[in-house]
Amino acid sequence: MFNKILVANRGEIALRVIRAAREMGVGSVAVHSTADSDAMHVRMADESVCIGPPSATDSYLSVPAIISACEITGAEAIHPGYGFLSENANFVQIVQDHGLTFIGPTAEHIRVMGDKITAKDTMKALGVPCVPGSDGGVPTLAEAKRIGDEIGYPVIIKATAGGGGRGMKVAETAKDMESAFLTARAEGKSNFGNDEVYIEKYLQSPRHIEIQVFGDGKGRAVHLGERDCSLQRRHQKVFEEAPGPSITPELRAKIGKVCADAVAKIDYAGAGTIEFLFENNEFYFIEMNTRLQVEHPVTEAIFGVDLVREQIRVASGLPMSFQQDDLHINGHAIEVRINAEKLPNFAPSPGRISQYHAPGGLGVRMDSALYDGYSIPPYYDSLIGKLIVHGRDRPEALARLNRALGELIVDGVHTTVPLFHELLQDPDVNSGEYNIHWLEKWLLTHLNG
Ligand code: MV4
Numbered sequence: 001m002f003n004k005i006l007v008a009n010r011g012e013i014a015l016r017v018i019r020a021a022r023e024m025g026v027g028s029v030a031v032h033s034t035a036d037s038d039a040m041h042v043r044m045a046d047e048s049v050c051i052g053p054p055s056a057t058d059s060y061l062s063v064p065a066i067i068s069a070c071e072i073t074g075a076e077a078i079h080p081g082y083g084f085l086s087e088n089a090n091f092v093q094i095v096q097d098h099g100l101t102f103i104g105p106t107a108e109h110i111r112v113m114g115d116k117i118t119a120k121d122t123m124k125a126l127g128v129p130c131v132p133g134s135d136g137g138v139p140t141l142a143e144a145k146r147i148g149d150e151i152g153y154p155v156i157i158k159a160t161a162g163g164g165g166r167g168m169k170v171a172e173t174a175k176d177m178e179s180a181f182l183t184a185r186a187e188g189k190s191n192f193g194n195d196e197v198y199i200e201k202y203l204q205s206p207r208h209i210e211i212q213v214f215g216d217g218k219g220r221a222v223h224l225g226e227r228d229c230s231l232q233r234r235h236q237k238v239f240e241e242a243p244g245p246s247i248t249p250e251l252r253a254k255i256g257k258v259c260a261d262a263v264a265k266i267d268y269a270g271a272g273t274i275e276f277l278f279e280n281n282e283f284y285f286i287e288m289n290t291r292l293q294v295e296h297p298v299t300e301a302i303f304g305v306d307l308v309r310e311q312i313r314v315a316s317g318l319p320m321s322f323q324q325d326d327l328h329i330n331g332h333a334i335e336v337r338i339n340a341e342k343l344p345n346f347a348p349s350p351g352r353i354s355q356y357h358a359p360g361g362l363g364v365r366m367d368s369a370l371y372d373g374y375s376i377p378p379y380y381d382s383l384i385g386k387l388i389v390h391g392r393d394r395p396e397a398l399a400r401l402n403r404a405l406g407e408l409i410v411d412g413v414h415t416t417v418p419l420f421h422e423l424l425q426d427p428d429v430n431s432g433e434y435n436i437h438w439l440e441k442w443l444l445t446h447l448n449g
Contacts, residue, residue, distance in 0.1 A: 001024065001025070001026060001312075001313075001316050001318070002026050002076045002077050002101070002312070002315075002316050003026065003027060003074075003076060004026065004027035004028070004029060004046075004073065004074060004075045004076060005017075005021055005026055005027070005028060005029070005075055005076065005077045005078065005079055005103065005312065006028075006029040006031065006066070006069060006070050006073065006075035006077070006078050006079070007021075007028060007029065007030055007031070007041065007045065007078075007079050007081065008031060008060065008066050008078050008079065008080045008081065008084060008085055009041075009060065009079075009080060009081030009082075009083070009084055009086075010032065010033075010036055010039060010041055010060065010369075010380065011039075011041065011369045011380070011381070011383065011384075012367045012368050012369050012383070012384075012385060012386060013081035013082055013292075013294075014030060014041035014044075014045075014081060014369070015040060015041055015044055015367070015369050016081075016308060016367060017079045017081060017308055018030070018041065018044050018045050019044075020306060020308035020309045020312060021079075021312065023306075023309065024309060024312060024313075026312065027046045027047070027075075028044075028045040028046050028047075029045060029046065029047045029048065029049060029069065029070075029073045029075045030042045030044070030045035030047070030048040030049070031048070031049050031050075031051045031059075031060070031065070031066060031069050032048060032049075032050055032051065032059075033050070033051065033052055033053060033054050033055075033056070033058075033059035033060065033379070034050060034052070034053055034054060034059075035053075035054035035377040035379055036377065037050070038374070038375070039369060039374075040369035040370070040371060040374070041369060047073055049069040049072060049073060051065035051066060051068075051069055052065050054377065054379045055379065056084065056379065056380065060084045060085075061084055061085060063085070063090075063091055063094055066078065066085070067094065067095070067098050067100070070098070070100055071098075075100075076100065076101060077100060077101035077102070077103050077312075077315055077316070078095055078100060078101070078102055078103060079103040079104075079308075079311070079312070080102070080103070080104060080291070081291075081292070082291050082292055082293060082294055083381065086104065086291040086292075087110055087113075087114060087289070087290055087291055088110070089107040089108070089110040089111040089114065090107070092104070092105075092106065092107040092110060093107045101315050101316070102315070103270070103311050103312060103315040104269070104270050104271075104290065104291065104292075104311070104315070105215075105217075105268055105269050105270050105272065105290045106217075106269065109266065109268055109269075109290055110290045113287070113288040113289070113290050114161075114163075114290075115160050115161065116158060116159075116160045116161070116162065116163060116198065116287060117136055117137055117160040117196065117198050118160075119287060119288055120198070120285065121136065122266070123262060123274075123285050123288065124285075126261075126262035126265055126266070127258060127261070127262065128258055128259065128262050128274070128285045129258070129282070129283050129284060129285060130284060130285045131200040131201055131203065131277065131284040131285070131286065132151055132200065132201045133147070133151060133155070133198060133199050133200035133201055134147050134198050134199040134200075136198065137160065137196045137197065137198055138157075138181075138197055138198060138199050141177070141178060141181050141182070144157070144177055144181045144199060145174065145177050147199050148171060148174055148177050148199070149174065151199070151201050152201070153171060153172060153173050153174060153202075154170055154171060154172045154173070154201075154202040154204075155170070155171050155177075155199050155200065155201060155202050156168055156169070156170050156171075156199070156200050156201075156202040157169045157170075157171065157180050157181050157184040157197050157198075157199050158184065158197060158198055158199075158200065159184055159185070159187060159188030159191070159192060159194065159195075159196070159197050160188070160194060160196040160197065160198060161188055161191075161192035161193070161194035161196070162187075162188060162191070162192065163287055164235050165234070165235030166187070166191060166235075167184055167187040167188045167191055167192065167197075168184065169181075169183050169184040169187075170202050171202075181197065184197045185197050203277050203279050203284065204279075205279065205435045205436075205437060206277035206278055206279040206284070206435060206436060207228055207230045207244070207246060207277070207278040207279070207434075207435050207436065208228070208229045208230045208232065208275065208276075208277065208278075208436050209226050209227070209228055209229075209230075209244050209246075209247065209275075209276050209277075209278040209283065210226060210227050210229060210273045210274065210275045210276065210289075210293075211223055211225070211226050211255060211256060211259045211273065211274045211276070212224040212225065212226070212227065212271070212272075212273055212296070212299045212307075213259050213260055213263045213268070213271075213272045213273070213274060214270065214271055214272070214307070214310060214314075214320060215263045215264060215267070215268035215269055215270065215272070215314075216269065216314050216319055216320050217267055217268065217269030217270070217314060218267060219264055219265075219267055220264060220319075220320065220323075221260045221261075221263045221264035221268060222260050222320070222322065222323065222324045222327060223256035223257070223259050223260040223324070224299050224303050224305070224307075224327060225242060225243055225247075225252055225256060225299065225302070225303070225329060226242065226243060226244045226247050226252060226255075226256075227240050227241065227242045227244065227295055227298055227299060228240070228241050228242070228243075228244035228245060228246070228247075228432075229295060230434055230435055230436045230438065230439075231423075231429075231434060231438065231439045232436060232439060232440075233346065233439055233440060233443065234440075236337075237294070237295065237337065238336065238337050238416065238419070238439065239334065239335070239336050239337075239420070239423065239429075239439075240295035240298055240334070240335045241298060241332065241333065241334045241335070241394075241397075241432075242298040242299050242301070242302050242332070242333050243302065243329060243332065244278075245394065245431075245432025245433075246278065246432070247278075251281070251283075255276070255283050259274045260324065262274075269314055269315070270310075270311050270314055270315065271291070271292045271293075271296070271307055271310070271311055272288060272289065272290055272291075273288065273289040273291075273293050274288050275287045275288065275289065277436075292307060292308065292311065294337070294383070294386065295335050295386075297333070297335055297365060297367065297386065297388040298333040298334065298335050298388060299333075301331075301333035301365070301388060301390040302329045302330055302331055302332065302333050302390070303327055303328070303329065303330070304330060305321075305322065305327070309321075331390055331391055331392045331393060331396075331397070332390070332391055332392075332393055332394045332396070332397040333388060333389065333390045333391075333397060334388070334389050334397045334398065334401050335386050335387065335388045336386070336387050336401065336405075336416075336420045337383055337385075337386055337416065338368070338383070338384055338385035338386065338387060338408075338410065338415055338416055338417060339382040339383055339384065339415065339416045340376050340382045340384045340413045340414065340415060341382050341414060341415065341416055342414035343414070343416065343418060343419060343447050344443070344447040344448055346416070348378065348382050349382070349413045349414035349415070350375075350376045350377060350378040350382075350413065351375065351376060351412055351413045352373065352374070352375045352376075352412050352413075353370055353371070353372065353373065353374045353375070353376065353410065353411065353412045353413065354372075354373075354411045354412035355372060355409055355410075355411040355412070356368075356370045356371055356372050356374070356409065356410055356411075357407070357408065357409035358408065359387065359403075359404035359405070359406075359407035359408045360407070361403075361404070361407075362400075363389055363390040363391055363396075363397075363400050364387070364388075364389055364390075364400065364404045365387075365388040365389075365390070366385060366386075366387055366388075366404075366408070367385065367386045367388065368384060368385030368386070369384075370384055370385060370410065376413060384410070384413075384415070385410070387401070387404055387405065387408065389401045389404055394432065398424065398429075398430065401420070401424065402421075402424050405417060405420055405421060405424075418447075419447065422446055422447065423442075426442070428442075
């Protein structure tokens with residue numbers, strides 16, 4: 001096991017990693033920008049290193065600064081959290097070239113899954129069900145039109161370097177193909193320096209269901225069921241739950257095995273998430289995320305495992321501490337993302353927290369780096385906390401969420417808490433009947449909108 005690891009992140013996820021390390025007897029090094037000198041992750045870690053000015057480009061994304069921080073402190077491994085350098089294959093290669101360990105998958109796996117065409121080709125060959133569409137990249141408009149006619153409209157054109165909703169265009173009919181194709185290509189080129197695109201049948205009202213997988217890098221892998229993350233606004237998740245209200249044990253076992261077998265076959269190491277669209281009881285692969293995700297705690301709650309501990313174990317060469325047979329679902333968990341944002345437009349609301357009180361009690365977990373008097377800097381993501389509740393069933397989890405939201409105090413900035421109080425009143429949220437378009441439609445008629 002490592003003696004000391006460096007956490008290349010900030011906020012709640014940095015605390016999450018420091019806490020896992022401490023329980024394992026592993027020392028932790030925080031890195032921070034000058035805007036984060038007073039941040040909780042700096043206080044909670046055993047040591048800290050300032051790595052640059054406020055701009056993330058010059059601090060949390062600065063590869064030389066982070067490698068230097070390892071050399072100065074003697075940290076042997078780097079946990080990237082999510083965002084920042086977590087899915088940067090070049091960074092992983094540089095980490096290795098310096099004799100350090102990246103706590104995560106190989107550079108090659110990150111590269112394969114980062115290119116959406118290669119990811120889909122790979123998954124298809126491994127037996128994972130995919131959305132019907134083009135076989136690889138579509139180089140010309142003529143070819144795009146031929147594929148549109150073949151698979152039938154509507155279709156969606158996606159930039160291979162995109163993901164998370166960027167560089168996608170829907171063509172409702174053949175007449176829309178020219179503009180959709182050219183726009184998707186132009187966006188791929190300008191946003192990612194890659195104009196290659198592919199085409200899929202456009203699914204009209206799917207859910208976003210993602211399967212948590214975990215591999216030991218040596219041909220063993222497990223799945224930890226699904227999360228339903230359909231409640232999103234502008235491709236930002238706001239409410240996630242596990243298990244998915246629409247997924248039966250039979251469906252879970254079947255798709256879970258397909259996913260675990262696929263990542264075992266490629267010797268995948270660490271945590272991964274295989275994203276699907278789910279419509280008419282069928283799964284359609286869209287993307288794979290090669291990082292620990294923001295919403296991992298709902299999976300931890302229902303399976304009773306510590307995914308970060310497992311990541312650190314596997315990166316240090318130890319086996320996973322469980323096999324598929326050891327993993328059983330207990331109850332239901334829900335996460336809501338508390339952002340420092342002002343409703344109804346979700347405008348960022350940085351500033352000083354005059355009072356913070358975290359909810360507690362049975363089945364409540366609050367992951368946050370807030371404290372009384374802390375000033376949320378304006379330079380980074382607006383996520384300031386994740387409230388995760390766990391109950392014996394979905395109604396109990398919902399009641400506990402309502403109760404915990406009532407206890408939470410975040411004074412001094414605007415937050416998304418009122419959104420969740422409103423959502424919990426809605427019949428569709430209570431019955432679990434929603435899809436990827438539900439929240440945006442709901443927002444048009446609620447919150448004084
Ligand atoms: C789709 C789709 C419908 N059909 N692909 C958006 C983000 C990216 N990960 C994939 N996305 C979509 N791909 C096909 N073939 C609809 C979306 C989509 C979406 C997906 C998941 C969660 C929210 C979404 C919101 C709008 C569109």
